[in-house]
Amino acid sequence: MINLTIDGKNYKGEKGENLLQVGLNNGFDIPHLCYHENLSPYGGCRLCLIEVTRGERTTLTTSCTYPGEEGLQVKTSTPQVLKARRLMMEIILALAPSSSHIQSLAGKMGVERTPFNYQKEGEGCIKCGLCVRACEELVGAGVLTFSHKGPQRKVEPPFGEEPKNCIGCGTCVYVCPAGCLTMEDTPQERKIDRWKRRMEMKTCQKCHQPYMPTPQIEYILKGPPDPPPEKWLSCCPICRRKG
Amino acid sequence: MKRLTSITDLEKLQKDLALRRKGENLLVTLCQGTGCKAYESHKIYEAFEKELNARNLREKVSLRSTGCHGFCEQGPLAVIFTGEICYCRVKAEDIPEIVEKTLIKGETVERLLFQDPEGGKRYAREEDIPFYRHQERLLLGQNRLLDPRSIKDYIAQGGYQALGKVLAEMTPSEVVEEVKKSNLRGRGGAGFPTGIKWETTRQAPGEEKYVVVNADEGDPGAYMDRSLLEGNPHLVLEGLIIGAYAMGAKKGFIFLRQEYPLALENLRLALKEARDYGLLGENILGTSFSFEAVTKRGAGAFVTGESSALVAAIQGRVGEPGPKHINTALQGIGGKPTALNNVETWANIPRILERGASWYASLGNRENTGTKIFSLVGKVNNTGLIEVPLGTTLKTIIFDIGGGIKGGKKFKAVQTGGPSGGCLPEKYLDLPVDFDRLRELGSMMGSGGMIVMDEDSCMVDVARYFMQFLKEESCGKCISCREGINMMYDILEGIALGKGREEELELLEELAWATHKASLCGLGKTAANPVTSTLKYFRQEYLAHLKEKRCPAGVCKALISYTLDQEKCNGCGRCQKLCPVKALEGERGSPPHLNHPLCIKCGICFEACPFKAIYVQ
Numbered sequence: 001m002i003n004l005t006i007d008g009k010n011y012k013g014e015k016g017e018n019l020l021q022v023g024l025n026n027g028f029d030i031p032h033l034c035y036h037e038n039l040s041p042y043g044g045c046r047l048c049l050i051e052v053t054r055g056e057r058t059t060l061t062t063s064c065t066y067p068g069e070e071g072l073q074v075k076t077s078t079p080q081v082l083k084a085r086r087l088m089m090e091i092i093l094a095l096a097p098s099s100s101h102i103q104s105l106a107g108k109m110g111v112e113r114t115p116f117n118y119q120k121e122g123e124g125c126i127k128c129g130l131c132v133r134a135c136e137e138l139v140g141a142g143v144l145t146f147s148h149k150g151p152q153r154k155v156e157p158p159f160g161e162e163p164k165n166c167i168g169c170g171t172c173v174y175v176c177p178a179g180c181l182t183m184e185d186t187p188q189e190r191k192i193d194r195w196k197r198r199m200e201m202k203t204c205q206k207c208h209q210p211y212m213p214t215p216q217i218e219y220i221l222k223g224p225p226d227p228p229p230e231k232w233l234s235c236c237p238i239c240r241r242k243g
Numbered sequence: 244m245k246r247l248t249s250i251t252d253l254e255k256l257q258k259d260l261a262l263r264r265k266g267e268n269l270l271v272t273l274c275q276g277t278g279c280k281a282y283e284s285h286k287i288y289e290a291f292e293k294e295l296n297a298r299n300l301r302e303k304v305s306l307r308s309t310g311c312h313g314f315c316e317q318g319p320l321a322v323i324f325t326g327e328i329c330y331c332r333v334k335a336e337d338i339p340e341i342v343e344k345t346l347i348k349g350e351t352v353e354r355l356l357f358q359d360p361e362g363g364k365r366y367a368r369e370e371d372i373p374f375y376r377h378q379e380r381l382l383l384g385q386n387r388l389l390d391p392r393s394i395k396d397y398i399a400q401g402g403y404q405a406l407g408k409v410l411a412e413m414t415p416s417e418v419v420e421e422v423k424k425s426n427l428r429g430r431g432g433a434g435f436p437t438g439i440k441w442e443t444t445r446q447a448p449g450e451e452k453y454v455v456v457n458a459d460e461g462d463p464g465a466y467m468d469r470s471l472l473e474g475n476p477h478l479v480l481e482g483l484i485i486g487a488y489a490m491g492a493k494k495g496f497i498f499l500r501q502e503y504p505l506a507l508e509n510l511r512l513a514l515k516e517a518r519d520y521g522l523l524g525e526n527i528l529g530t531s532f533s534f535e536a537v538t539k540r541g542a543g544a545f546v547t548g549e550s551s552a553l554v555a556a557i558q559g560r561v562g563e564p565g566p567k568h569i570n571t572a573l574q575g576i577g578g579k580p581t582a583l584n585n586v587e588t589w590a591n592i593p594r595i596l597e598r599g600a601s602w603y604a605s606l607g608n609r610e611n612t613g614t615k616i617f618s619l620v621g622k623v624n625n626t627g628l629i630e631v632p633l634g635t636t637l638k639t640i641i642f643d644i645g646g647g648i649k650g651g652k653k654f655k656a657v658q659t660g661g662p663s664g665g666c667l668p669e670k671y672l673d674l675p676v677d678f679d680r681l682r683e684l685g686s687m688m689g690s691g692g693m694i695v696m697d698e699d700s701c702m703v704d705v706a707r708y709f710m711q712f713l714k715e716e717s718c719g720k721c722i723s724c725r726e727g728i729n730m731m732y733d734i735l736e737g738i739a740l741g742k743g744r745e746e747e748l749e750l751l752e753e754l755a756w757a758t759h760k761a762s763l764c765g766l767g768k769t770a771a772n773p774v775t776s777t778l779k780y781f782r783q784e785y786l787a788h789l790k791e792k793r794c795p796a797g798v799c800k801a802l803i804s805y806t807l808d809q810e811k812c813n814g815c816g817r818c819q820k821l822c823p824v825k826a827l828e829g830e831r832g833s834p835p836h837l838n839h840p841l842c843i844k845c846g847i848c849f850e851a852c853p854f855k856a857i858y859v860q
Binding site for chain 2: 045092150
């Protein structure tokens with residue numbers, strides 16, 4: 001355990017645990033968009049900026065990428081922290097104006113509107129990379145990546161082609177804070193348009209409803225060291241529970 | 244060649260080679276740097292060979308291809324020793340005359356000597372030319388003397404003696420102490436004390452350590468690292484080997500920009516020769532010290548010049564910067580301690596150890612010791628690579644060395660430190676150029692780029708240009724940098740097009756602040772400098788664009804129009820012939836009519852008119 005101060009009060013945290021998590025655990029409402037507790041920190045959205053004093057040096061840094069250590073002094077709401085966060089939020093709002101999640105976070109931060117106009121390509125993506133990391137680190141499929149640099153940067157499957165290793169699990173859609181990813185199920189197939197991915201759906205042997213993409217079932221069966229019995233996956237979760 | 248197996252071997256070889264060089268009565272060195280090569284300097288070499296052979300002089304005259312001499316404005320250059328006669332803008336057809344007059348008769352060819360654009364005085368000796376006279380060429384000086392593709396040349400001129408001395412007389416910690424005492428600061432731009440960095444890496448726990456040369460020079464118009472690696476690769480390599488010894492590194496990397504093929508070629512040859520001579524590899528000069536170095540090529544991203552991005556790139560990952568609480572000196576390649584220094588920093592090391600830290604510290608001023616190479620480009624008479632002690636004033640650099648502004652125009656600003664440096668106005672011409680002074684004024688040393696601008700430069704356009712460069716080179720990870728620069732660019736573009744609103748200046752300032760404050764790496768942190776410095780020192784120019792829809796320098800196309808003065812025009816028709824859109828209408832022999840809706844404001848007529856009858860409004 002380590003001791004550090006946040007906004008003048010003493011708190012405890014784990015050594016090496018990132019300061020955003022330490023703050024969140026202790027009830028500090030530090031805004032963030034590209035952070036997820038089960039993924040490696042990235043530091044792209046710049047919303048979780050804080051001031052950290054270590055020894056004699058004070059820096060403005062993203063809390064999600066800064067590891068906790070003994071004696072750090074953290075300030076979460078100095079004027080420059082708030083100003084920088086506000087500007088970041090205004091930019092993000094301009095990038096993804098129709099995301100309800102981002103709108104509500106902006107509202108909480110007191111940002112009602114943005115002075116920036118951003119009617120360009122990007123289709124609402126804020127390039128936070130949560131989908132990229134989730135696909136790589138949680139799912140293990142690793143079919144998404146960043147391509148290009150600067151404002152041209154975008155998330156796409158390698159070479160922009162249909163990712164054959166995508167299992168269609170939808171984790172990317174679930175973690176996206178900007179709501180720019182959609183997944184659509186028809187009786188025959190699942191579609192994730194942004195990745196140009198279409199997959200056949202497995203139909204439940206009992207109720208004959210589509211319930212999971214075939215590549216996902218194959219992935220689960222060969223994936224973990226101790227895969228579930230094949231018959232578990234022959235029917236949908238509802239029918240399975242019924243027995 | 245036999246491998247050198249002891250320090251005395253090296254000393255003996257040096258003496259032998261130096262003695263042999265003394266016998267060289269006539270020596271011609273020809274610049275074969277990339278700049279001069281573009282002017283076909285290799286043909287000059289061939290022409291010399293041909294002429295010397297024809298006159299049976301090949302045995303008597305030593306001909307040497309060298310790296311960049313620095314005076315690129317006047318290239319290709321040929322220097323004749325002894326006498327150090329410097330011929331400028333030499334062409335292959337000049338060679339018979341040079342051989343006849345200078346090499347045989349000992350006379351000079353007047354017309355090929357440097358002529359001062361102001362006053363017209365000609366200078367024969369290289370060291371008398373004002374461009375060279377005000378310099379202190381500690382690192383670049385050897386470039387004009389040695390063949391970068393010959394280790395023998397380097398050794399003959401005292402090369403690897405510093406390494407010999409270090410291995411014979413000094414412990415690793417003494418080397419680090421000496422570098423600390425010299426007060427050398429990192430030449431890559433940030434100016435971090437090299438000795439302290441070395442000490443950190445040296446004292447870091449673990450056996451496995453690395454040394455890295457950062458040769459990912461990417462600033463537009465800056466080429467000091469390239470010229471050192473092309474012209475004197477062994478100097479950098481010697482510094483690296485000494486550093487490896489001091490810090491206990493067994494392996495080194497030279498991370499070279501993709502776009503530097505000649506530097507790569509010369510460097511690879513230098514590594515091979517050093518290996519053959521026992522100066523690299525196992526048991527260097529017969530001691531227990533072993534060290535190996537390899538080259539790595541960048542993939543073309545500007546941001547890989549940043550230390551953590553460079554370390555990522557060396558390991559084969561995408562060259563994107565990593566968190567700043569991790570110190571590369573402690574956790575670099577593979578998480579092992581890694582001392583990463585710029586090309587120029589490494590090149591300083593042999594000099595410091597040859598002549599001692601106190602001598603080195605006597606150059607420059609107290610906090611900024613030694614010399615610095617700048618690439619002096621833009622609207623000065625003498626463009627090229629220059630080297631001066633830190634603390635030399637801008638005035639000396641631009642007017643004494645640079646020879647003042649081209650075409651007798653007025654100085655307006657100088658941008659130091661590459662694309663993310665600031666633009667300094669005339670009132671700071673007396674400023675001593677060092678790391679701290681430049682930073683205080685909102686600019687930076689950067690890697691040493693220096694772009695001089697005259698009255699015809701529009702500062703809004705300058706800021707716009709650099710934002711365009713930087714937005715494309717931002718890796719795109721941090722929103723503050725990626726979108727901040729992009730949005731600054733959009734606003735500047737709007738101002739240049741005459742569509743800007745006055746309240747946008749405030750927004751521009753806020754964006755500049757946020758890009759600086761909220762970004763992770765040096766690129767984002769400094770990217771706003773061109774904007775903040777021009778807003779600070781040239782605000783009137785922004786206001787003229789915004790309020791009066793006028794570009795005072797006559798650069799922003801949307802805000803200017805060309806007018807033809809009927810009185811001055813004699814109807815020569817030159818402009819009509821050159822106009823790409825045929826906007827100048829009328830019969831030849833009488834002043835044409837400028838059809839404004841057709842005009843694309845390319846400025847070709849304006850530049851071409853011999854009577855200055857076309858002017859900008």
